[in-house]
Amino acid sequence: MSYSLDFSVVVARLPELLLACLATIGLSLAGMSLATVIGVLGVIARRSRFRLLRGLVIGFVELIRNTPFLVQIFFIFFALPQLGLRLNPTVTAIIALGLNGGAYAIEIIRGGVDAIPKGQVEAGLALGLHRAQIFRHIILKPALRTVYPSLTSQFVMLTLTTSVCTSIAAYELTSVAQKIEADTFRSFEVYFSITILYLIISSLMMGIFALISRFSFNYPVK
Amino acid sequence: MPQSAAAQVPLIALEGVGKWYGAYHALKNINLTVKKGEKIVLCGPSGSGKSTLIRCINHLEETQEGNITVEGTTLSDSSRSIDAVRREVGMVFQSFNLFPHKTIMENCTLAPMRVKGVSKAEAEATARKYLERVRILDQADKYPAQLSGGQQQRAAIARALCMEPKAMLFDEPTSALDPEMVKEVLDTMIGLARDGMTMICVTHEMGFARQVADRVVFMASGEIIEEGPPETFFSNPQHQRTRTFLGEILAHH
Ligand SMILES: Nc1ncnc2c1ncn2[C@@H]1O[C@H](COP(=O)(O)OP(=O)(O)O)[C@@H](O)[C@H]1O
Ligand SMILES: [Mg+2]
Numbered sequence: 001m002s003y004s005l006d007f008s009v010v011v012a013r014l015p016e017l018l019l020a021c022l023a024t025i026g027l028s029l030a031g032m033s034l035a036t037v038i039g040v041l042g043v044i045a046r047r048s049r050f051r052l053l054r055g056l057v058i059g060f061v062e063l064i065r066n067t068p069f070l071v072q073i074f075f076i077f078f079a080l081p082q083l084g085l086r087l088n089p090t091v092t093a094i095i096a097l098g099l100n101g102g103a104y105a106i107e108i109i110r111g112g113v114d115a116i117p118k119g120q121v122e123a124g125l126a127l128g129l130h131r132a133q134i135f136r137h138i139i140l141k142p143a144l145r146t147v148y149p150s151l152t153s154q155f156v157m158l159t160l161t162t163s164v165c166t167s168i169a170a171y172e173l174t175s176v177a178q179k180i181e182a183d184t185f186r187s188f189e190v191y192f193s194i195t196i197l198y199l200i201i202s203s204l205m206m207g208i209f210a211l212i213s214r215f216s217f218n219y220p221v222k
Numbered sequence: 223m224p225q226s227a228a229a230q231v232p233l234i235a236l237e238g239v240g241k242w243y244g245a246y247h248a249l250k251n252i253n254l255t256v257k258k259g260e261k262i263v264l265c266g267p268s269g270s271g272k273s274t275l276i277r278c279i280n281h282l283e284e285t286q287e288g289n290i291t292v293e294g295t296t297l298s299d300s301s302r303s304i305d306a307v308r309r310e311v312g313m314v315f316q317s318f319n320l321f322p323h324k325t326i327m328e329n330c331t332l333a334p335m336r337v338k339g340v341s342k343a344e345a346e347a348t349a350r351k352y353l354e355r356v357r358i359l360d361q362a363d364k365y366p367a368q369l370s371g372g373q374q375q376r377a378a379i380a381r382a383l384c385m386e387p388k389a390m391l392f393d394e395p396t397s398a399l400d401p402e403m404v405k406e407v408l409d410t411m412i413g414l415a416r417d418g419m420t421m422i423c424v425t426h427e428m429g430f431a432r433q434v435a436d437r438v439v440f441m442a443s444g445e446i447i448e449e450g451p452p453e454t455f456f457s458n459p460q461h462q463r464t465r466t467f468l469g470e471i472l473a474h475h
Contacts, residue, residue: 122282123319123378127333127385128308137332141323219323220367 034098039105240287372403
C-alpha cells in the first residue's frame with residue numbers, strides 16, 4: 001500500500017468543516033423542535049374524541065415508520081414541487097427530519113402518557129380541571145420525564161440522520177465533506193475527520209439533553 | 223341540638239341510582255340524602271361498591287339509572303352540570319394522588335387558578351390558610367415525594383379544601399398509610415367535621431365513625447343494607463350481613 005496519510009488538507013479546510021458542523025447542529029435542533037411539537041400535538045390528537053383525527057395520526061405514524069427516510073426526503077424535495085410546492089434544501093431537511101422524528105416521538109410520548117397513573121387524572125377531574133388542562137398541567141411533564149431517555153436517544157438518531165440530507169444537497173457536514181473529498185481525493189482523511197466530528201456533535205447533544213433534564217425534571221420521585 | 227331550616231336542605235341526594243360496569247351491576251337502587259353539615263361514614267366489605275358510590279357523586283363514574291343532585295344541580299352528561307357539581311365537592315383518595323412535579327403549594331394553587339381564575343397571590347393566600355389548618359404549612363415548598371404518607375394525605379386534603387367545596391368525599395383516606403400516621407389524618411378529618419364540613423367518608427376506622435358520624439351507612443353487593451346513627455348501628459345492627467361485617471372489622475382492629 002502506497003497510500004500515505006496527509007491530514008493537512010483537512011486542517012486547511014477545518015473552518016469550512018466547523019461551519020458545516022454548526023449547520024448540522026442547527027438542522028438537528030430545528031428538526032428536534034419540530035419533532036417535539038409534532039410529538040406532543042400528535043399525542044393530543046391521538047387521544048381526541050374524533051375518530052378521524054385519531055385515524056390520521058395512526059396513519060401518519062405507520063407511514064413514516066415503515067418507509068425509508070431517504071424516500072421521505074426525496075418525496076418532499078422532488079415530488080411536492082410537481083404539485084406546486086417548492087422548498088429549498090434546508091427547509092426540506094428540517095421538515096423531513098421533524099416529520100420523521102415526530103412520528104417516533106408520538107409513539108414514545110404516548111407510552112409515557114399511558115404510564116401516568118389514572119389517579120392523577122382523577123385528582124384533576126375532581127378538582128374541576130378540564131381534559132386539556134389536565135394534559136397540559138398534570139400529565140405532560142411527568143410523561144416526558146418517564147420517556148426522556150428514549151426520546152433523547154431518538155433525537156441523537158435524528159442528529160445523525162441529518163447526514164442523509166446530503167442527498168438533496170442540503171448544507172451540512174456530510175455534504176461539505178463530500179465536496180472537500182471531491183476536491184482533494186483524500187477520502188480517508190476527510191471521512192475519518194467527520195466521523196470524529198459527528199461523535200463530538202452527538203456528545204454535545206447528550207450534554208444539552210442532560211442539562212435540560214437537570215433543570216426541567218428536578219423534582220424528586222420516590 | 224336545634225337545627226336551622228337551612229341545615230335541613232339536602233346538599234347531596236341520590237335517588238334510585240343504578241350503575242353497571244358492562245354487565246356487572248355495581249350499584250343497585252341507591253337512595254341517600256346528605257344534609258348540609260352532615261357526616262356520613264360509608265362502610266362495607268371490599269367490592270361492595272363504596273368507591274363506586276362516592277365516585278358517582280362527582281361524576282368520576284357515570285350512572286345509568288336514577289338522579290344525583292348536589293346543591294341543586296342534577297348531574298347529567300352536560301359538562302355544565304358536571305363542572306358545577308365538581309366545584310362544590312372535593313375528593314380525597316386512598317393513594318393521595320398529589321401531582322409529583324409540583325410543590326405542595328403548587329398542588330394547592332393549580333385548580334383555584336385554572337378553574338376559578340383567581341390570581342396567584344390570592345390562591346397562595348388561600349393555600350397558606352388551609353396548609354396551616356392541616357398543619358403542614360412548613361412543607362409548602364417541598365415536593366410530594368419529600369413528605370411522609372400522613373403529610374401527603376393532609377396536603378391532599380388541603381388541596382381539595384382550597385377549592386372551598388361545600389362537601390368532601392373521602393375514599394379510604396387512611397388505608398394506604400403506615401399505622402403510626404393514621405391518627406394525624408383522622409385528627410385532621412375530625413377537625414374538619416367539627417368546623418361543620420359536610421362529609422362522606424368511606425372508612426373502616428370505626429373509632430372515627432363513632433366520634434364524628436351522624437349516620438353510618440352499610441353497603442354490601444352494591445346495595446345499602448342498613449343505616450343509622452353510630453350508637454344504634456354498632457350496638458344493635460339489624461341485618462346478619464352487618465353483624466358479620468362488624469365482627470370481622472372488630473377482629474382486625
Ligand atoms: N372500572 C371498573 N370496571 C369494572 N368493574 C369495576 C370497576 N371499578 C369497580 N368495579 C367492580 O365494582 C365492584 C365495586 O367496586 P368498588 O366500588 O371499588 O368497591 P369498594 O370500594 O366497596 O371496595 C367490584 O366488584 C369491582 O370489581
Ligand atoms: Mg374502594
